[in-house]
Amino acid sequence: MLMRINQFPILSPSWQSVLDLESVFGxxxxxxxxxxxxxxxxxxxAEGENESVLTVELPGVNKxxxxxxxxxxxxxxxxxxxxxxxxxxxxxxxSESINGKFVRTLELPHPVDPKTITAELKNGILSVxxxxxxxxxxxxxxxx
Amino acid sequence: MTKGEVTVKTGxxxxxxxxxxxxxxxxxxxxxxxAYVLMLDLxxxxxxxxxxxxxxxxxxxxxxxxxxxxxxxxxxxxxxRPGTFTRSFTIGDGIDTNSIDAHFDKGVLxxxxxxxxQMKPREISIN
Numbered sequence: 001m002l003m004r005i006n007q008f009p010i011l012s013p014s015w016q017s018v019l020d021l022e023s024v025f026g027x028x029x030x031x032x033x034x035x036x037x038x039x040x041x042x043x044x045x046a047e048g049e050n051e052s053v054l055t056v057e058l059p060g061v062n063k064x065x066x067x068x069x070x071x072x073x074x075x076x077x078x079x080x081x082x083x084x085x086x087x088x089x090x091x092x093x094x095s096e097s098i099n100g101k102f103v104r105t106l107e108l109p110h111p112v113d114p115k116t117i118t119a120e121l122k123n124g125i126l127s128v129x130x131x132x133x134x135x136x137x138x139x140x141x142x143x144x
Numbered sequence: 145m146t147k148g149e150v151t152v153k154t155g156x157x158x159x160x161x162x163x164x165x166x167x168x169x170x171x172x173x174x175x176x177x178x179a180y181v182l183m184l185d186l187x188x189x190x191x192x193x194x195x196x197x198x199x200x201x202x203x204x205x206x207x208x209x210x211x212x213x214x215x216x217x218x219x220x221x222x223x224x225r226p227g228t229f230t231r232s233f234t235i236g237d238g239i240d241t242n243s244i245d246a247h248f249d250k251g252v253l254x255x256x257x258x259x260x261x262q263m264k265p266r267e268i269s270i271n
Contacts, residue, residue, distance in 0.1 A: 042224045048217035057224055059185040059251035084183065086174045094152055096170040097185050109220060123210075124187035124251015 041077075041102050047109055049138060051131040056104070059124035060084070060097065066121060068128060070114045076105045077126065110136040150180040150203075150257060151234040165227030169205070178264050180239070180257045186229050187251040194253060196246055203233040203244075205253065238263035 043056040056077055058066065066079035083099040086092065111133040119128045152171055172183040186194065188209035195206045207229040235241065238260050245256040 044222045044224050045220040046217055047220050052217075052220070055224070057187040057251075059187040061250065084172060086181075087176055090174045090176040090181075092172070092174050093150070093180075094171060094173040097172050097183070098170070121250075123189055124185070 040104055043077075043104060043106075045106065045109075051129055052109060052112075054106070054126075054128040054130065056126040056128075057124065058121065058126050061121070061124070061126075063121045066126060068117070068119055070108075070112065070117065073108050073111065074105055075108055075112075075128070075130070076103065077128075078103045112136075149175075149236050150182065150239070151236075152231075165225075166230040167225050167227040169207075169229040169231055171231060178259055180259070182233065182253075182255040182257070184229070184231060184253045184255075185251065186248070186253050188224075189229065189248075189251065191248045194248060196253075196255065198235070198241055198244070201235050201237075203235050203255070203257075205229070205231050205233075205255075207253070 041056050041058055043054060045055075046053050054075070054077075058079065058081070061079055061081045065082065066077065069076050069078075078101070080101045081097075081099050084097075108130060112130045113133045116131040117128065119126060121127075150173060152173060170185040174181050182203075184205055186205075186207045186209075189207040190210050193208050193210065195204075197204045197206075209226075209229070235257065240258045240260050243258045247254055
C-alpha cells in the first residue's frame with residue numbers, strides 16, 4: 001500500500017497575505033509597492049507527485065531582467081519589463097501593456113532543494129520547475 | 145480620428161464567442177510619419193499558432209496559447225485565464241495593405257502597417 005507522507009500542510013501563496021498587509025497597514029515595503037504599482041504578472045502553480053511547476057506570464061521581458069530566489073521556503077520572482085522605446089517623431093495612440101518592475105513572492109507547498117530548480121523563459125512565459133526535496137516526496141512504507 | 149488611422153476595437157466580437165473562451169490581449173499602438181505600429185501581448189503562444197487576417201478593412205489577430213508544460217497533478221492556484229487571444233483593428237484607407245510586416249518575439253506580436261504615399265507627410269517645394 002502506498003502512503004503519502006507529507007508533513008508540510010499546503011499553505012496559501014503568500015502574496016495573498018502581502019496584499020492583505022498592504023491594505024491593513026498602508027505602509028508597504030518598497031518592493032511590494034513596486035509590484036503593486038505595475039500590476040502583478042499572472043501566475044499558475046501546479047503540484048505533481050515529485051515536483052511543482054510555477055508558470056508566470058512575462059510578455060516582452062528579457063531573460064536577463066528576471067531573477068528567481070528561494071529563501072526560507074519563499075520563492076521570489078523579480079524582474080522588469082523595459083518600456084518600449086519609440087522612434088523620434090512617433091507618438092503613442094494607445095498603451096495598454098504594463099511596463100516596469102514587478103515582484104511576486106509565494107510560499108512553496110513543499111521543501112525544495114534550491115540546486116535542483118530549473119527555469120526557462122519562452123514566448124513570454126516563465127516556467128520554473130521545483131522538484132520536491134527528498135523528504136517531501138511520497139514514499140512507500142514497508143510493512144514488517 | 146482621421147481617415148487612414150488604425151482603430152483598436154474593444155476586442156469582443158460575435159465570432160470569438162463561437163470559438164469558445166477568448167482573451168483580449170493588451171495592445172500598444174504608435175504612429176510614425178510613415179507607419180502605424182501595433183504591439184500585442186500574446187504570452188504562451190507559438191509563432192505558428194498566430195493568425196493575422198486582413199479582411200475588408202479589418203485586421204484580426206487570433207492566437208491560441210500552447211498547453212503549458214505542467215506536471216500532472218493539482219493546480220494550487222491559477223490566475224492565467226484560458227482561451228484564445230482575439231482582437232481586431234479597423235484599418236483605414238490610408239494604409240498600404242500590400243506591405244504589412246509582422247514579427248513575434250518574447251510573446252509580443254509587432255505589426256507594422258505602412259501608410260499610403262499620399263498619407264505620408266511631405267514637404268512642398270515653393271516655386
